[in-house]
Every structure is written in structure tokens, then in C-alpha cells.
Amino acid sequence: MSRNITDVVNAGLAARYRAEKRFRAYGIIAILIALSMLATLFATIIAKGYPAFTTTVLELPVTVERELVANAQGEVTPESIAFANFATPLRAALDAQFPDVEGRAEKRQLYAILSDGATFALQAMIRENPELVGREVIVEAPVSSDFDLLYKGQIDIALPESQRRVNDRQVAWFQALQDRGLVDSEFNTILFTNGDSRQPELAGIWGAVVGSFYTLMVTLALSFPIGVAAAVYLEEFAPKNKWTDLIEVNINNLAAVPSIVFGLLGLAVFLQLFGLPRSAPLVGGLVLTLMTLPTIIIASRAALKSVPPSIREAALGVGASKLQMITHHVLPLAMPGMLTGTIIGMAQALGETAPLLMIGMVAFVVDIPGGPMDPATVLPVQIFLWADSPERAFVARTSAAIMVLLAFLVVMNAAAVLLRKKFERRW
Incomplete structure (x- = not known):
């Protein structure tokens, strides 16, 4: 009898081991398929874009x-x-x-x-x-x-x-x-020194790069302090009641709202109500600030929650006020996670096109913008404009601009990973 039970148990274990191996194989196959598709995408972009780097x-x-x-x-x-x-x-x-x-x-x-x-x-x-x-x-x-x-x-x-x-x-x-x-x-130095042009051989991405820089600087200057302040208030000071629960639900919902909705909001408020200049990086930065705030707030709150309660208790135990406890002890320890969330939010903003189309940054701009109030476009919108051009030579320049944009995104995400690895504290 015991021998039969042993055989049944062994047969069950063998079946479970085989199922585990199959599941692991399915996972490996899925990863390989994803990597092959990603490699195909990169190979296609590079094959079409590399001719644009010579003239x-x-x-x-x-x-x-x-x-x-x-x-x-x-x-x-x-x-x-x-x-x-x-x-x-x-x-x-x-x-x-x-x-x-x-x-x-x-x-x-x-x-x-x-x-x-x-x-x-x-x-x-x-x-x-x-x-x-x-x-x-x-x-x-x-x-x-x-x-x-x-x-x-x-x-x-x-x-x-x-x-x-x-x-x-x-x-x-x-x-x-x-x-x-x-x-x-x-x-082809023109590709990196000129603004946009109707003639492909004279078209460059420098105007879009400068426009993206001003737009992201406005976004960073507004979204980071506002997002961190909101996260600190909600996590450390706000009472737990139905109003704060409603705010938290709305923040989580805003993180999933389509980006074009923020563009419509910017069109109605910043352009029509406040009369700010169309196609300006200032307006683009304001719109992207609204879009990235939920991401930064959620990441900052998660970073604050990761700080052990013992840090707070020790600071309060030696006579620090609640504000001193937060600014001198909690915030420095949570800052790596906040910076990581901010960089990820900025990388998302760098690749956005739809909200900026709604505020007029799709305009054909030849001159290099000299400040956040000058007419400008951004790199994703420049890619959109070139992809819509009937000139065959713009195909290579579109792919080259995509390569530059992907390089920026890779650098920003790598910076987020390095910051987390360097400053992350484990308890």
C-alpha cells in the first residue's frame, strides 16, 4: 500500500516538474520573441536612418x-x-x-x-x-x-x-x-545644426532639439517641486478621510488619462483663457507638467513609504519637529526614488506628441528658438511632420530623428537606473 502511495506521489511530482519546465520554456520563448521584435524594429530604423548622417x-x-x-x-x-x-x-x-x-x-x-x-x-x-x-x-x-x-x-x-x-x-x-x-x-552636419526646411537636404533637428530642451526645462521646473510637495503633504500631513481618499483616486485616474486630453485642457486654458503664445515651449511645458504630475506624485509617495518608520520615530525622539523630521531625514532618504520617478516622467514627456499638437507646436518653424516664449517645435512633432512629408528623402531623416530621440530616452532611463543603484538604501 505504501509503495503505491509513493508511486502516486512521485508521479505527481514528475508531472509538476514537467509543467514547471514547460512554463519556464514558455517564458523564455516569450522573451526571445519580444527581443527579436525589438531587434527588428531597431534594425529597420537604423537601416533607413543611417544614410541621413552623410550628405x-x-x-x-x-x-x-x-x-x-x-x-x-x-x-x-x-x-x-x-x-x-x-x-x-x-x-x-x-x-x-x-x-x-x-x-x-x-x-x-x-x-x-x-x-x-x-x-x-x-x-x-x-x-x-x-x-x-x-x-x-x-x-x-x-x-x-x-x-x-x-x-x-x-x-x-x-x-x-x-x-x-x-x-x-x-x-x-x-x-x-x-x-x-x-x-x-x-x-551631414546640417542635420544637427539646422532647423526645419521644406528641402530635405537642408532640414535639421537642431530647432526641435532646442525646443524640446526648453519644454522639458519648463516641465521639470514646475512638475518636480509641485509633485514632491503634493506627495509630502498627502503622505505626511494630510488626514486620512474621504477627501484625501478622493484626491488619491483622482491622482491615480489622471495617470491613466490619454495625453491628448491634457492637450485639449492646455488649448482651452493656457491659449484661449490666458492668451499665452501658441507653439511656445512655455505652453508645451505647462501641458506636459499637468501630464507628468500624477506619475511624479505616485513615485514620490512610494519613495516616502519606503522610508522605515524607525527613522521618523528616532528623529522625533531626539526633539526634532515634524517638519525637521521630514526635511532633514525622510526627504534625503526618499530623494533617489523621487528622482527616478521624475526622470521616468520626463522621459515620457519627451516622447509625447498628441498634447503638443493641440497647442500648435505642429507649426512649421525654421528659426532656432531663443527662449521658452519663441515659436518652436519638439523632436517627436518634428518626426511626425517629416513622416507626413511626400519627399522620399525625408524617410531617412525621419528615421535618423527617431534614432536621436531613442538615444535621449535610453540615456534618461539609464540615468534613472544609475541613480537608483547609487543612492538606494536598503533596510
Whole structure:
């Protein structure tokens, strides 16, 4: 009889062990699937985005005649340089490469190889060194987005001419320039120094980065002290009654409210009621403050609860007031958890788009914002704008901007982990 019971118990244990192994295998498979999907996402973004980090330039020998940049008195001044037409010497340099091209239509197709940014590059050279006037200089002139794609192999010249944006003659001209060693590829500094532009080869993310910086600074300056103060009051001072219970329920509910609702609130209150400027980082920071406050309050309250009661009792036992106990003992010990929650909330705010669309930060802004009151956009909205553009060259810039945004998010989340590991106290 005992032998039968032992066999039954052993059979049951074996079945449970097999079930445990299957459950563990299911978990490992789920993790591997998630990691493979994440790797596929990153690989797709990187594959589409890395071409945006290089740009194609033409190394053209250009001569800027003195008559072009001199004023009425024959002097070359910063003002005369600013108003000079630098497209003329650039087009003359292209004409010198292809003297057989005649007719306005053909010349227009030839000049389409150069980007409008080529004039700015030549103007910057002359402004920095006016002695170059009248001398032949080598200008690294950026090409237009279509020929940038052609050089990077993203335009199939085997397709019929009607199915691509560059015709056969333009392809032949560009290949002739390549054969002469005038076409080169270099790091795309424009992507990191320019604001937005309708032309992909001149579009950059710096304006959106600066706008994101001002917006996050406003958000941090408001959400952190208000969130910590609210958490301290609710956890340490507020009486436990139906009103504080109602406040706690509402805070938890606000953490789950869709972000676009906060955008509608910002549109109604900050723009229409208070008349604050549309598309300003100040308004964006106010809206994101409302959105991140519940997250910071919940994380701060959890950090305060993690401080052992013995710390409070010891401080009160040696004669400290309740305020001294909180400010000198409880808050320093809870601060790592509060900072972690704040960084996570700021990372969430950095990636938000919907609430900022409602307050007008979707506007096309070329200039770099000089302060929180200037019109600006943010990095997620810039990605949204580029993704909606019909220009094919914006696909690479959209992916490159996503890579930059993901890098910021990874850095912020890594900072949260490091802060928790460095300052966390275990009791």
C-alpha cells in the first residue's frame, strides 16, 4: 500500500516538474520573441536612418567676381556680401563643366543638381574670408535631395524615365561629375545644426532639439517641486478621510488619462483663457507638467513609504519637529526614488506628441528658438511632420530623428537606473 502511495506521489511530482519546465520554456520563448521584435524594429530604423548622417557634395571650382559682391562704392562689406547673388558663380561653374548644354530648359535641369544650400555655403566662405573674392576657390556645394538619393543608390536608374524624379540627361551629367572626381560624401552636419526646411537636404533637428530642451526645462521646473510637495503633504500631513481618499483616486485616474486630453485642457486654458503664445515651449511645458504630475506624485509617495518608520520615530525622539523630521531625514532618504520617478516622467514627456499638437507646436518653424516664449517645435512633432512629408528623402531623416530621440530616452532611463543603484538604501 505504501509503495503505491509513493508511486502516486512521485508521479505527481514528475508531472509538476514537467509543467514547471514547460512554463519556464514558455517564458523564455516569450522573451526571445519580444527581443527579436525589438531587434527588428531597431534594425529597420537604423537601416533607413543611417544614410541621413552623410550628405553628397560637389567640389566645384568657383570664382566670385568682385563686381558681384561689391557695393556702389566698389567696397566688399558684410552688408554687400549678404545681398549678393551667389547662385550666379555656382551656375557658371556648372556651365563650365558642361559647355555643350544650351537652352533654358536644359540649363534649368542642370542647375537642379545643386541644392539651394550651395549658395549659403559659398556666402559663408566669402563672409569668413573676403580675400577669396576674385580668386578660384573649391566650394563643397551640397546637391539636391534627388541627386543625394541617386549617389546613395536609392534611385533605380533602370526604371523608365517617367517613374523617377531625375531624367536620363541629369543622370548622365551627374555620372560625368562623378567620373571627374567632383562628387564626394561627407558627414551631414546640417542635420544637427539646422532647423526645419521644406528641402530635405537642408532640414535639421537642431530647432526641435532646442525646443524640446526648453519644454522639458519648463516641465521639470514646475512638475518636480509641485509633485514632491503634493506627495509630502498627502503622505505626511494630510488626514486620512474621504477627501484625501478622493484626491488619491483622482491622482491615480489622471495617470491613466490619454495625453491628448491634457492637450485639449492646455488649448482651452493656457491659449484661449490666458492668451499665452501658441507653439511656445512655455505652453508645451505647462501641458506636459499637468501630464507628468500624477506619475511624479505616485513615485514620490512610494519613495516616502519606503522610508522605515524607525527613522521618523528616532528623529522625533531626539526633539526634532515634524517638519525637521521630514526635511532633514525622510526627504534625503526618499530623494533617489523621487528622482527616478521624475526622470521616468520626463522621459515620457519627451516622447509625447498628441498634447503638443493641440497647442500648435505642429507649426512649421525654421528659426532656432531663443527662449521658452519663441515659436518652436519638439523632436517627436518634428518626426511626425517629416513622416507626413511626400519627399522620399525625408524617410531617412525621419528615421535618423527617431534614432536621436531613442538615444535621449535610453540615456534618461539609464540615468534613472544609475541613480537608483547609487543612492538606494536598503533596510
